[in-house]
Amino acid sequence: MALLMTILQRLAYAALLLIAVLVLNFSMMNLAPGDVADTIAASMGGADAEVMAQIRAEYGLDQPFLVQLANYIGRVLTFDLGYSYFYNQPVTKLIFERLPATLLLVITAQLLALIVGVLLGVFSARHPNGIANYFVTLLALFGYAAPVFWTGILLLIAFSLKIPLFPVGGMIDVTVEDNFFAKAVDIAHHMVLPVITLGSIFLALYSRLCRASMLEVLGSDYIRTAKAKGLTQREITLKHALKNALPPVVTLAGLQFSAVISGAVLVETVFSWPGLGQLALTSILARDTPTILGILFFSALVVVVGNLLTDMVLRAIDPRVRGRA
């Protein structure tokens, strides 16, 4: 019962955050020079004042700000994010076409960074003088300082131009056989470089934090208890230490969703990955406001859902969080 209440509370708060994003979106649309009427007029090659007024009335642009805002939020609730005059398609349709590619990239990179980061962190904490330790330190420096698009280009030059192991870009070859398995393999092949590029920044973050967290946990009293019980080193590390070292890493990973999406915009551009990031860039260059704001809303949605999931995972790991409700 208490759990249900907590979940409902979280959901309500998440909804509130998303509505705030909509308000921001709408305000920016209004503050920015030019409106839909200008865009339409431009696409028609110019229009006189009367036609402009007609268009404005049709789109409710002559209504008071708050009425327009309420209308906008109402439309979004019915999955209507407006119409892209640049693509001549509803924004929702455009986004839903691109969203899976971005989610695939973002989730794979996050998971990979998290898993490898935790493994590296655990391993280097267990062997403080080992080579893994230096690797984690170097990785942390590199991951912070290297611009992600540059890392991507370096990998591209090295592993698809000089040594042609991976495709130069895109998500799937047009020539690939039309069955699920062949497609999956081809997509995976295309994904390798983008995922490594995007994951490397976060891998650096997670491995460093996991190492610090493991070192702290390994020095704690309950680890001494576990040793006194006669458990093996593996049991102590993986059962008793890791579960205690994970919460800070999971919390950090949860906070990174927005950064991962930001990184994805750059990585998608480098590898011509047909996702939201590419769509965002093209629509920004084309001044396609409805699409831009729709993408901003959807990426906020992804972040909010990611945060909710993080919360659930934390609850599953740490009983003390559960107790707090």
Next chain:
Amino acid sequence: MSQIENIPVKARSPFSEAFEMFRRNHAAVVGLVVLAIIVAVAIVGPMVYPGNPFDMVWAPFTPPGQEGYLLGTDYLGRDILSLLIHGAKVSLTVGISAALVTVTIGITVGALAGFYLGWVEEVLMRVTEFFQVLPTLLFSMVIVALFGASLPMITLAIGLVSWPAVARITRAEFMRIRELEYVIAARAGGVKNAKLIFSVILPNALPPIIVQAALMVGSAILFEAGLSFLGLTDPNVASWGQIIGSNREYILDASYAVTVPGVAIFVTVLAISLVGDGLNDALNPKLRQR
């Protein structure tokens, strides 16, 4: 009395102690030297190496070292060395001013939240969380797209999306320090809130904020590079990200045109993060022992 005065006082100012701690971190000292060189290049470079970096000076795709062009020319036949030198100024200026914007907003929000607590904190922290939900790069892309890609707007956009981290640190420090004896004493002595915030608490809250601010310069440089890589920058000003972005279609013909500017960004940000590390050692000696 006279005896007490005879004891040699060896107390050192906190400043020289911090300097000593910084000096002991060799990586940080190297970082500082590298950074000084880059700053010198950004200031003096354009005078030594004058001319418009956007001018075509030789045949496109001239490899580095040939025809007297140390770093070669790009797809438009522009001198990459000249672009790099002029770009340094933009990258550093935007980086530093964006960090200033970030820190200003962050300190204001964090200080108010951490000092007043109650509903003020509630509201401000919800606003902070709201800003953390928006993907930073995407949000700043939108701002730049809607309001124009001038350098001041880019700076503002970076500051506007980066401040939550600073706000959180400031708030935590304020919440800790406001409970310390000397603050309670000052408060009991009738010191006004504004004075409490700015002259009693803030100076003591600064060390971790300074470290964060240093790292923010690095992040802002990366951020600016990302935006200009995407082409969302003032097209009339050279910047490192822009050189990479405009040349990335030609990596087969001139890979140096994209790799070299990246090295410049990498080295600069790396130097800043090493300096940040050293500042951390110098200003938060307790944290270091962990």
Next chain:
Amino acid sequence: MTDPLLKIENLRIELKLRSGPIPVIDDLSLELNAGETLSFVGESGCGKSMTALAIMGLLPEKVGSIGGGRILFQGNDMARMNPAELRAIRGNEISMIFQEPMTSLNPVYTVGEQIAEVLRRHKGMGQADAWKRATELMDAVRIPNAKARVGDYPHQMSGGQRQRVMIAIALACAPKILIADEPTTALDVTVQAQIFDLLRDLGRDTGTATILITHDMGAVAEMADRMVVMYAGRKAEEGPVEPVISHPRHPYTKGLISCVPHLLAELTEERPDLTEVPGIVPSLGSFGADACLFASRCYMADAQCRNARPPEVAFGPQTSACWKADIV
């Protein structure tokens, strides 16, 4: 006479410093018989806990390593066992409870799981059997409503209850030796008495020999059969509790006892002034010295004490490492 359960011979534990190894435990020998309670007494830093950790094979690398001597458990030298052999003994035949009940349990597992784990590890029990036995053990350490609380997490329990859980873990496999390292220091006074009662009753019921590490002379008088007084990594005095307390043969023991006036009052009718042992334990640097390390704090010390390490002198079952043992 049968062999003792545990026999420590000339144990030396070294801390490696840049200036060379320093003996933090120096030439320590003692015996523990089946079923008896032996107490280690001394100030903080005198090597009580370190000896206990050495017996468990749990000396942290940074703290020290065994530099010589033997730790014979049922005739086998634990100092030379491989990690797997040690693990088979730890938590099974020799187990240990610690000073900090608040932090000694893993916060992310239920107490039942933490008890059941040792049973599965050492007794080969299945999930269900181990859980059932864990509930019984919770009952045995007198946690009320054990059936409901076995699924609790440590943070849902008080310090006293957590220490009871630690005792349940330690006694789960019916060990031959239980080492209790200041088990009540972190607890309320009323709870301390309960924990001591519990340890004594359970020890008696199971025939477990107990090593009780404490600086509480009252607890020693109440709980222990024999005691070992340690000072600066060396054994100062050893013997059955009653004669050692009523007639200490080492000035350090004497000082410790006089810190607790009611002890003597009960045993001897005389009520001396409350005193303390002046000074502090010497620094690590002087640990290897060929001298009595207590000399700097001793009212009887003379040149001999400062220039040669005193040998052990026996007085019946009691031994003392003091040059002036006969006149203390």
